[in-house]
Every structure is written in structure tokens, then in C-alpha cells.
Amino acid sequence: MKTRVLSGLALVVLAGVLATVAVASGSTHTKTTSIKIGVSLAGYSTDFWSSYVSYEKQFAGKYGVSLIGPVPANGDAGKQLTDIRTLISEGAQALIVNPVDSAAIAPALQYAASKHIPVVSVDVGPSQGKVFMVVRADNTLYGKDACNYIGQHSTGAGHVAVLEGDLASINGRDRSTAFVDCIKKSYPNLKVAEYATKWDAPTAVNDAKTALSTYKDLKGIYVQWSGPVPGILAAEKAVGKYSAVGSPDHVILVSDDGVPFEMSDIRSGILDATVSQPANAYAQYAIYYAKQALGGATYKVNEKTDHGSTIVNLLGNLEDAIVAPLVTKANVNDPSLWGNAAAKGK
Numbered sequence: 001m002k003t004r005v006l007s008g009l010a011l012v013v014l015a016g017v018l019a020t021v022a023v024a025s026g027s028t029h030t031k032t033t034s035i036k037i038g039v040s041l042a043g044y045s046t047d048f049w050s051s052y053v054s055y056e057k058q059f060a061g062k063y064g065v066s067l068i069g070p071v072p073a074n075g076d077a078g079k080q081l082t083d084i085r086t087l088i089s090e091g092a093q094a095l096i097v098n099p100v101d102s103a104a105i106a107p108a109l110q111y112a113a114s115k116h117i118p119v120v121s122v123d124v125g126p127s128q129g130k131v132f133m134v135v136r137a138d139n140t141l142y143g144k145d146a147c148n149y150i151g152q153h154s155t156g157a158g159h160v161a162v163l164e165g166d167l168a169s170i171n172g173r174d175r176s177t178a179f180v181d182c183i184k185k186s187y188p189n190l191k192v193a194e195y196a197t198k199w200d201a202p203t204a205v206n207d208a209k210t211a212l213s214t215y216k217d218l219k220g221i222y223v224q225w226s227g228p229v230p231g232i233l234a235a236e237k238a239v240g241k242y243s244a245v246g247s248p249d250h251v252i253l254v255s256d257d258g259v260p261f262e263m264s265d266i267r268s269g270i271l272d273a274t275v276s277q278p279a280n281a282y283a284q285y286a287i288y289y290a291k292q293a294l295g296g297a298t299y300k301v302n303e304k305t306d307h308g309s310t311i312v313n314l315l316g317n318l319e320d321a322i323v324a325p326l327v328t329k330a331n332v333n334d335p336s337l338w339g340n341a342a343a344k345g346k
Contacts, residue, residue, distance in 0.1 A: 037290050038092030039069035040083050042100040042124070046227050047259040048279055051342050055283035056096075063287050068092050075199075077104035084108040088115055094290040095119045102127040102170045118293035122286040123277075125170050125314045132293040134314050135285045137324035139171045142224070142275045143178025145326040146254040149273050150220035151187035153252055158217035159191050163207055165224040166198040170315075175224050175256070190219060197228075205231035212241050212251070220252035226259045226274065233270060245269045245329070258327055260343035266332045273328045280338040281307065281322050289320070 037060070044053050053070055060067050068090050073080035077100040087095060088111075095112055097119055099105035105121075109129030112119050118132040125134040150160055162179050165172030180192050193215065195207035205228050211218055212235060223232060236242035236251060243250045246269070255262060258276030265271035285307075299318055303311040312321050327337060334340065 035065040035093055035291060035294060036091050037065050037067055037094050037096060037287065038084070038087030038090070039067055039071065039096045040080055040087060041070045041072050041098045042080070043072045043074050044070065045072075046225070046257075047261065048226060048257045048277065051259065051338070052279040052283050054342075055280045056287065059284045059287050062284075063291055065287060065291065073100050075100055077101040080105070081108045081111075085111060088112065088117055092117065094294055096122055096286045096290055097131075098122050099124045099126060099169075101166075101168045103168070105129060118290065120286050120289045120293065121317070122282050123171065125317060125319060127170055127315055131317050133289040133299065134317050134319035135282055135289060135322065136171075136314070136319055137275075137277055137322045138312075139174035140178040142256050142277075142324065143175040143180075143222075144182050145275055146175075146222040146256075146273075147179045147182035147186070149254055149326065149328070150222065150252050151183065151190065153272070154187075154190065154219040156217075156219075157189040158219040159193050159211070159215040160220045160222065161193045161195060161208065161211035161215070161218065163204040163221065163223040163228065164194060164196050167196060169199075172199070172224065179222055197224075199225060199227075201227040201231060204228035205235055208232045209235045209239070212236065212239050218251055220254065223253070223255045226255050226257035226262050229253070229255050229262065229265065229271060233265075245272050258324075258337060258339040260339050263327070263332055263337070263339045263343060266327060266329055269329070273326055275324050276327050276337050276339060277324050278322055278338050280341070285320055285322070 044050055068087055071083045073083055080100050095117055099121060102124060105126050106129035109119055109126060121131045121134045123136055125136055162176060164176045167173050183190050183192050193211055197204040197207060204223055208221055241251055252272050254273045256275045256277055258274050262271055262274045299311050301311055301313050305320060308323050309321050312319050
């Protein structure tokens with residue numbers, strides 16, 4: 001895939017050179033044309049998605065494309081279908097879509113296909129319908145990493161709470177199933193209390209309060225995104241269950257995303273770990289694959305990429321399984337982690 005990347009960038013550079021020559025010669029016959037990519041997101045009110053949008057604008061410039069949107073569906077699958085039709089009517093030649101619902105996105109994908117508009121799905125893959133590529137990390141590993149961290153750092157028997165994302169999302173299902181299966185298989189001294197939050201931070205915080213009050217032997221909490229973390233820490237303090245990471249009675253807290261405040265919390269010893277879901281790589285390769293789709297590129301399962309990942313099969317679609325590392329005190333200062341770069345404004 002390295003050859004394809006260089007070729008794609010070379011085309012962008014060549015287009016710029018041609019435009020410069022045309023302007024210098026006073027030609028009226030040569031002009032630049034910009035690829036228009038429509039962007040539909042489930043929403044971007046969180047720190048992760050706000051960062052993603054910033055990176056997307058940055059990489060749009062790098063790859064020489066113009067973006068229509070991003071248009072947030074605000075968690076409404078029906079609105080997202082309408083949004084996608086509107087983006088196509090506004091001239092989008094390709095689409096980048098972060099589905100609200102893995103199954104409900106199917107009619108929008110069918111409509112795009114009928115208009116010969118390629119679609120790249122980012123972060124959430126469809127469970128029905130075809131896309132050119134899914135840009136997404138292996139969410140099963142998110143759940144396993146959280147399970148193993150909590151299991152290896154807890155002592156004795158007790159309960160662990162998992163604050164699940166929306167189970168209508170393949171991400172929520174993968175993280176939840178992997179976490180629960182791993183605990184049952186590898187740490188039978190721990191029992192799982194499951195709470196379905198639908199990615200709603202107030203719900204997750206309330207569920208954490210319930211777990212803290214219900215289970216006196218609570219050993220850990222796995223929350224599947226970063227938004228509820230401050231509220232969970234506040235809830236622990238309110239009920240007298242808060243203690244620093246490493247303390248004997250500490251309730252282990254593991255989250256997902258890798259946003260700047262999580263990096264700070266890990267350094268401060270108030271958050272144990274997070275999975276760094278790479279907002280920068282998601283933005284970059286979503287745009288990259290949209291351009292590749294328009295250029296007629298093809299990929300296959302087990303193909304290696306030039307950025308350390310592998311193309312895999314996800315429910316009948318191809319997925320670039322982007323690497324998402326577990327971040328702890330041991331590696332939190334790694335400058336390659338996107339949350340650290342974002343904190344410095346890079």
C-alpha cells in the first residue's frame with residue numbers, strides 16, 4: 001500500500017504543479033478541480049470527535065480535497081439518512097460516514113451505491129450494506145485490554161462494572177462482548193455487572209454511582225469512552241470510594257479514546273488506563289481511502305498497510321484495522337500518541 005500512498009500524494013503535487021504552470025503561462029484552458037467529499041457523523045460533541053473534525057480539516061488540505069460538512073446526525077439514525085441524501089445532492093463525489101446505527105445505515109449505503117458514490121465508514125462499521133473501506137481499530141482488543149488490565153491489577157474476588165456503549169453499534173457490542181468473555185474465561189474470581197448506557201455520559205455516571213453503592217467489593221470500572229470519566233471520579237469522591245491509582249482500596253478505572261484530559265489524568269494518578277483510539281489516523285485514512293475509491297484502487301483481506309495495520313474482513317466489508325494501543329503510566333508520555341500531540345496543538 002506504500003506505493004499507492006506515494007502515488008496518491010504525487011497526484012496531488014502534480015495537480016498543484018499543473019495549476020501553477022497554467023497560471024504562470026496565462027492559460028485559460030487548464031484549471032484545478034477539487035474532489036468533494038461529504039462527511040456525515042453520528043455527532044461530534046465529545047472531545048474525541050471534536051479532535052477528529054480538526055484533524056479531518058487538516059488532512060483534507062494535505063490530500064487536496066474539499067469537505068462538505070461534517071454534518072452531525074446528533075444520534076438520530078433517521079436524520080443521518082436524510083443528511084447523506086443531502087450531501088450527495090450538494091455534489092459529494094464520495095462519502096465519509098460515521099454511522100449512528102450499524103444496521104440502520106444500510107438504506108443510505110444502498111442509495112449512495114445507486115448514485116455510484118463510494119462510501120468510507122469511519123470508527124463504526126455497518127452490519128448491513130457495502131462500503132469501500134471501514135477505517136476502524138479492532139474494538140475486540142479494546143475490551144480484552146481493559147479486561148486484562150483490571151484482572152491483572154485487582155486482588156481477591158469481587159465485581160467489575162462495564163459501562164457499555166450503544167449495543168446497536170458494532171463498537172459497543174465488540175467491546176462489551178470481549179470484556180465479558182475475557183473476565184469469565186481468565187478471571188473467574190471476578191463477576192461482571194453490565195450497564196447499557198447508549199454512549200450517554202449522564203447515564204454512565206449514574207450507573208457508576210449504582211455500581212459503587214451496590215457492590216461493596218467493586219474492583220474496577222470499564223467505561224467504553226472518555227466522556228463519563230470526570231463524572232465517575234466525582235461520584236467516587238462523593239461516596240468516599242476514591243483513592244489514587246495503586247492504593248490498596250483503589251477502584252480501577254479504564255476508559256477508551258485517549259483524549260488529552262485522559263493523558264493528564266493518567267499522569268496525575270487518577271485514571272489507570274485508556275485505549276488510544278487514534279482520531280488523527282481515523283481522519284487521515286478516511287480521506288485517503290475516499291480518494292482511493294474514486295481512483296479505482298482495490299484491496300484484499302490480509303493486505304499489509306504502510307502504517308502498521310492489516311486489511312481484515314468485517315461482516316463482509318474490508319476494514320483497515322488501525323492500531324490502538326493501551327495507555328498506562330508506563331507509556332503515557334509517548335509523543336506519538338495523538339492525545340499528547342493534540343494537547344500541544346499539533
